[in-house]
Amino acid sequence: MEEKNIEIITRMVLQSLQSSEEKKNGFLVPVGVSARHVHLTQEHVEELFGKGYQLTKKKELMGGQFAANEMVTIVGLKLRAIENVRVLGPVRKASQVEISATDAVKLGIKAPIRESGNVAGSAPIAIVGPKGALYLNEGCIVAQRHIHMSPADAMAAGVSDGQIVSVKADNERGTVFNHVKIRVDDSFTLEMHIDTDEANAAQIKTGETVMIMPS
Numbered sequence: 001m002e003e004k005n006i007e008i009i010t011r012m013v014l015q016s017l018q019s020s021e022e023k024k025n026g027f028l029v030p031v032g033v034s035a036r037h038v039h040l041t042q043e044h045v046e047e048l049f050g051k052g053y054q055l056t057k058k059k060e061l062m063g064g065q066f067a068a069n070e071m072v073t074i075v076g077l078k079l080r081a082i083e084n085v086r087v088l089g090p091v092r093k094a095s096q097v098e099i100s101a102t103d104a105v106k107l108g109i110k111a112p113i114r115e116s117g118n119v120a121g122s123a124p125i126a127i128v129g130p131k132g133a134l135y136l137n138e139g140c141i142v143a144q145r146h147i148h149m150s151p152a153d154a155m156a157a158g159v160s161d162g163q164i165v166s167v168k169a170d171n172e173r174g175t176v177f178n179h180v181k182i183r184v185d186d187s188f189t190l191e192m193h194i195d196t197d198e199a200n201a202a203q204i205k206t207g208e209t210v211m212i213m214p215s
């Protein structure tokens with residue numbers, strides 16, 4: 001009887017040690033590096049690629065999104081351009097251009113850091129396709145870094161939708177990212193999205209892991 005109690009207590013102590021060890025280590029998240037890209041409305045697809053044109057799929061992404069075969073040129077107000085910018089599908093309700101801070105310097109524009117979809121008052125930009133061009137009064141942003149996860153992942157990580165966390169990359173360079181937004185949805189697979197500037201500065205490649213720091 002006594003022996004059995006000791007066994008139970010030992011197991012409880014081991015479990016509590018294990019969970020505090022896990023808490024110390026944080027929750028691991030694979031990284032996906034997002035290159036500059038464009039989201040378009042169907043109307044804008046047709047302005048750039050021709051009447052009745054439909055985007056074609058090159059590669060599936062999470063949440064039903066895809067990288068399209070189609071590419072465009074983006075042009076800032078000083079007529080500085082970046083060519084071969086990938087279009088992502090499916091079409092959206094509003095067109096949006098996501099660039100890095102370095103791209104913004106290259107284009108000579110001031111693009112604010114925003115969550116995808118929040119384009120009110122963002123930078124103006126022109127988009128040029130093979131069949132036409134269009135001008136957006138607003139719509140060019142630098143994407144706010146964020147982590148996609150399922151409700152089950154959120155529960156395991158102890159975070160909730162909309163929460164802001166800090167994330168640590170424990171590699172040779174060693175970087176802590178603050179102001180990382182948690183985005184929870186059934187269609188999401190676990191991945192932290194950073195842009196090419198952030199990835200290069202921290203020397204992180206797609207598929208490598210970072211960890212959510214315990215708060």
Ligand SMILES: [Zn+2]
Nearest residue numbers: 146148192193
């Ligand atoms: Zn994302």
